[in-house]
Amino acid sequence: MARSPQELMRAIPSVDRVLSDKAIARLRARYSEDLIKRMVRLGLEKLREELRNGAAGKADCAMKAVAERVARLLEERVGPRLRTVINATGVIVHTNLGRSPLSKRVADRIAEIACSYSNLEYNLEEGRRGERNAHLRKLMQELTGSEDAIAVNNNAAAVLLALSSLAQAREVVVSRGELIEIGGSFRIPDVMARSGAILREVGTTNRTHPRDYINAINENTALILKVHPSNYRIEGFTREVELEELVAIGRDRGVPTMMDLGSGCLVDLSPFGLERETTVQRVIAADVDVVSFSGDKLLGGPQAGILAGRAELIEKMRANPLARALRMDKLTLAALEATLLEYTSPKGPVDGVPTLAMIMKPREELEAIAETIAAELESALKKRADISIVVGVGRVGGGALPLEDLPGPRVSVQPRNVSAGRLEQALRAGDPPMIVLVKDDAILIDPRTLLPGQPDAVPALVNAAVDRAETI
Numbered sequence: 292m293a294r295s296p297q298e299l300m301r302a303i304p305s306v307d308r309v310l311s312d313k314a315i316a317r318l319r320a321r322y323s324e325d326l327i328k329r330m331v332r333l334g335l336e337k338l339r340e341e342l343r344n345g346a347a348g349k350a351d352c353a354m355k356a357v358a359e360r361v362a363r364l365l366e367e368r369v370g371p372r373l374r375t376v377i378n379a380t381g382v383i384v385h386t387n388l389g390r391s392p393l394s395k396r397v398a399d400r401i402a403e404i405a406c407s408y409s410n411l412e413y414n415l416e417e418g419r420r421g422e423r424n425a426h427l428r429k430l431m432q433e434l435t436g437s438e439d440a441i442a443v444n445n446n447a448a449a450v451l452l453a454l455s456s457l458a459q460a461r462e463v464v465v466s467r468g469e470l471i472e473i474g475g476s477f478r479i480p481d482v483m484a485r486s487g488a489i490l491r492e493v494g495t496t497n498r499t500h501p502r503d504y505i506n507a508i509n510e511n512t513a514l515i516l517k518v519h520p521s522n523y524r525i526e527g528f529t530r531e532v533e534l535e536e537l538v539a540i541g542r543d544r545g546v547p548t549m550m551d552l553g554s555g556c557l558v559d560l561s562p563f564g565l566e567r568e569t570t571v572q573r574v575i576a577a578d579v580d581v582v583s584f585s586g587d588k589l590l591g592g593p594q595a596g597i598l599a600g601r602a603e604l605i606e607k608m609r610a611n612p613l614a615r616a617l618r619m620d621k622l623t624l625a626a627l628e629a630t631l632l633e634y635t636s637p638k639g640p641v642d643g644v645p646t647l648a649m650i651m652k653p654r655e656e657l658e659a660i661a662e663t664i665a666a667e668l669e670s671a672l673k674k675r676a677d678i679s680i681v682v683g684v685g686r687v688g689g690g691a692l693p694l695e696d697l698p699g700p701r702v703s704v705q706p707r708n709v710s711a712g713r714l715e716q717a718l719r720a721g722d723p724p725m726i727v728l729v730k731d732d733a734i735l736i737d738p739r740t741l742l743p744g745q746p747d748a749v750p751a752l753v754n755a756a757v758d759r760a761e762t763i
């Protein structure tokens with residue numbers, strides 16, 4: 292017989308009874324007494340409400356159910372939210388998934404510096420205050436040929452700092468074809484406005500000529516800026532002024548040139564199909580005065596923005612009060628230094644820079660992984676999904692540099708009893724969550740962005756997700 296809400300209310304244990312029950316005891320290992328008390332009260336309040344509107348019944352009033360409710364609330368309210376996920380999208384520098392994963396070696400350096408005092412801003416030879424960017428200067432000199440360098444929070448901050456330091460209330464000449472927006476609302480004109488510099492647009496969207504720059508330069512011109520159009524391409528009837536030409540125009544007129552390079556690659560990736568990416572070294576060798584780039588794109592390090600170039604200009608940036616506001620913290624500095632050091636190792640940066648390892652992963656290796664995953668899924672899922680290997684086009688980046696194609700094999704899983712969308716959702720709800728692309732009626736698993744050890748876990752995760760998707 293159904294009971295009335297009033298009767299059920301009486302079945303609810305009191306706060307004190309819940310707190311003294313052993314079902315709650317294990318939570319005390321993880322959470323403070325205060326927090327547990329608060330969640331018990333909140334849990335019981337919610338239970339009463341659910342009883343009133345019929346969403347809960349007698350079973351929910353049992354001590355075990357109440358304890359579970361409290362544990363769930365604690366997890367929801369104060370459990371860790373940031374989780375590791377498996378990136379099976381094939382998008383290597385995936386901004387939403389944290390861009391570049393770091394190697395264990397680099398992560399160990401972060402831990403080492405994090406748990407100790409360090410010479411972050413202390414000159415050990417002279418026993419007095421030092422400069423945090425001094426750690427990068429020599430390394431960047433050797434790796435890129437730059438005179439000096441400064442690192443800040445990210446490349447957006449680097450561009451802001453450079454413009455604010457070099458072009459306050461003065462004009463910066465930029466081609467209309469390079470007034471870009473990078474995913475996540477970084478817009479060159481907006482950053483320019485915030486920096487206090489005055490944008491001087493030249494040329495047209497598809498064509499900018501040397502004379503456009505020359506005609507725009509006047510006594511109030513502080514800088515010529517060239518921007519890597521990371522995420523779009525102008526095709527057809529186009530003309531851009533090459534970097535060398537631009538540098539010459541600036542030099543003749545006493546105006547420095549800056550290049551916002553975006554990715555900041557230190558190795559030539561054209562043998563791996565990435566034709567559009569120049570290297571920082573090449574830009575410095577072209578005599579550009581300042582180059583800016585991200586730490587966590589093709590460099591494969593932590594989130595950072597690096598400015599490298601002529602010592603006198605970098606010094607102006609260092610002296611800008613904004614440099615303090617945008618400065619990089621010691622953990623990032625440890626990771627950035629460790630990442631750059633990987634580029635000096637005899638085997639090159641591949642071992643210690645996962646982003647580059649993914650770009651350079653040989654086709655045969657990708658095929659072998661795809662085949663193993665496909666075979667295991669085939670036997671695990673039997674008649675519940677159609678498994679095949681398709682050739683897909685991976686991407687280096689999502690919002691930031693989506694144009695570079697990296698073709699390779701992908702495992703296609705087409706579930707028979709549920710939609711691919713539902714399977715994708717179930718994979719996201721897995722532990723760990725797995726992020727995949729959906730195409731037509733299948734989900735695609737790209738082996739390129741699976742980190743070492745992850746391919747072994749994939750079949751079981753997909754299997755469990757198909758189970759869940761079919762029972763929702």
Ligand SMILES: *Cc1c(COP(=O)(O)O)cnc(C)c1O
Nearest residue numbers: 445446447473519521553585691
């Ligand atoms: C990615 C990018 C930026 C922004 O860099 P963040 O490190 O994400 O701040 C700026 N300019 C270009 C050309 C880029 O590609």
